[in-house]
Amino acid sequence: MKIRTMVMMALVAGGIALGVRVSIAHPKPATADILRQLESDFMEAAAERGAEGYMSYYAEDAVEVPNGADAIHGKTNIASTMSFLNDKNNQLVWTPVYADISASGDLGYTSGTYEFRSKHQDGKTTVEHGKYTSIWKKQKDGSWKVVLDMGNASPRK
Amino acid sequence: MKIRTMVMMALVAGGIALGVRVSIAHPKPATADILRQLESDFMEAAAERGAEGYMSYYAEDAVEVPNGADAIHGKTNIASTMSFLNDKNNQLVWTPVYADISASGDLGYTSGTYEFRSKHQDGKTTVEHGKYTSIWKKQKDGSWKVVLDMGNASPRK
Numbered sequence: 001m002k003i004r005t006m007v008m009m010a011l012v013a014g015g016i017a018l019g020v021r022v023s024i025a026h027p028k029p030a031t032a033d034i035l036r037q038l039e040s041d042f043m044e045a046a047a048e049r050g051a052e053g054y055m056s057y058y059a060e061d062a063v064e065v066p067n068g069a070d071a072i073h074g075k076t077n078i079a080s081t082m083s084f085l086n087d088k089n090n091q092l093v094w095t096p097v098y099a100d101i102s103a104s105g106d107l108g109y110t111s112g113t114y115e116f117r118s119k120h121q122d123g124k125t126t127v128e129h130g131k132y133t134s135i136w137k138k139q140k141d142g143s144w145k146v147v148l149d150m151g152n153a154s155p156r157k
Numbered sequence: 158m159k160i161r162t163m164v165m166m167a168l169v170a171g172g173i174a175l176g177v178r179v180s181i182a183h184p185k186p187a188t189a190d191i192l193r194q195l196e197s198d199f200m201e202a203a204a205e206r207g208a209e210g211y212m213s214y215y216a217e218d219a220v221e222v223p224n225g226a227d228a229i230h231g232k233t234n235i236a237s238t239m240s241f242l243n244d245k246n247n248q249l250v251w252t253p254v255y256a257d258i259s260a261s262g263d264l265g266y267t268s269g270t271y272e273f274r275s276k277h278q279d280g281k282t283t284v285e286h287g288k289y290t291s292i293w294k295k296q297k298d299g300s301w302k303v304v305l306d307m308g309n310a311s312p313r314k
Contacts, residue, residue, distance in 0.1 A: 001302075005228055007208050034158055050269075054287045063255055063268070065268060065290060065309065066309070067224065067309040067311070068310050068311075068312060069311075070311065070312060071254070071284075071288060097219055098226070100292070100294070100307060101261055101264070101266065102259030102260070102261050102264035103216050103259070103261040103263050103264075104227075104258050104259050104260040104261030104263075106261075107257065107258070107259035107260075107264055107265070108264070109264075109266065109292050109305070111220070111222060111228075111305055111307070124311075131228060132306070133222060133223050133290055133305065135257070135266050135290070137257070147257070148255060148266070148268055148290065149211070150225070150268070150290045150307055150309060151309065152222065152225070152307060152308065152309040152310075153222040153224055153225050154226075154227065155225060155226055155227060156243070
C-alpha cells in the first residue's frame with residue numbers, strides 16, 4: 001500500500017509539474033455520427049445477407065413496433081417476420097434524418113424515411129414510403145444494437 | 158501552484174489511507190423512473206390544460222412523426238395540429254410500456270400504447286388505438302422535453 005501511495009503521489013506531482021491536468025481520462029464525447037455509420041452498415045448487411053444481415057443489428061431483447069399490428073418482443077419473434085428480405089425482388093432502403101446520442105455514448109436514436117421497393121412477377125415495381133425511428137443501445141460487448149424500432153406510413157405520393 | 162500540489166498530494170494520500178477511492182464523485186445513476194413520472198405529469202397537463210398543457214412537454218426543436226403524414230418540425234408547427242385536445246369531448250390517454258435512459262441521464266425514451274377517445278354529438282364514443290415512441294432529452298435548464306414523438310396504429314379490436 002505504501003508503495004502504491006508513493007507511486008500515486010509521484011504521478012500526481014509529476015503530472016502537475018509537467019502541466020498535465022490530473023484527472024481521469026475523458027474519452028472524446030460520443031457523437032451521433034456513430035449511429036449514422038451504423039445505419040449505413042446495417043442497410044448494407046440487409047442488402048447483402050437479407051433477414052440474417054438485418055437482424056444482426058437487433059438486440060436479443062429488442063422490440064419491433066409495426067404499423068397496424070401489436071408490438072413484437074424479442075429478436076427471434078421479430079426475425080420470423082423479416083424473411084421477405086431474403087427475396088431479391090424486395091429492397092428496403094432507409095435514410096436517417098434525425099440522430100442523437102447521449103453524453104455517455106450508450107443510448108441514441110435515429111429517425112428518418114424508408115422506401116420498400118418490390119418487383120412483381122409482371123415486371124412492375126411498387127414502392128411503399130414510410131418513416132421509422134430506431135433506438136440504439138450499446139451492449140455489454142461494446143457493440144451497438146437496435147433495442148426498439150418503429151415504423152409508420154408516409155402520405156401517398 | 159506549489160500549495161495546490163501539496164494539497165492535492167495530501168488529499169490523494171489521505172484518501173488512500175482512509176481506504177476511500179480517489180475519484181470524481183459519481184451521482185446516483187439515472188433510472189427510467191424519471192421518464193415514467195414525466196409521462197404521468199405530461200398526460201395530466203394535457204387533460205387539464207389541453208393543447209397548451211400537452212405542448213409544454215415539447216422542446217422548441219421537437220419533431221412529430223405522425224402516421225400517414227410527413228414529419229412536422231418545431232413546436233409551433235406541431236402545436237397547430239394539437240387544438241383537438243382543447244375539445245373536452247376528446248381524450249388522449251397513453252401507457253408507457255418500455256422506457257430507458259442513458260447512463261449520463263440526458264437522453265431517454267418511452268414507448269407504449271395510446272387510446273384516443275372521442276365523444277360524438279349522437280352521444281356515441283369512438284376509441285382509436287395506437288402505439289407511440291417518445292424521445293426525451295434533458296434541456297439546458299434541467300427540464301426534460303420530448304424532442305421526437307412518433308405514432309402508429311394498433312390492430313382494430
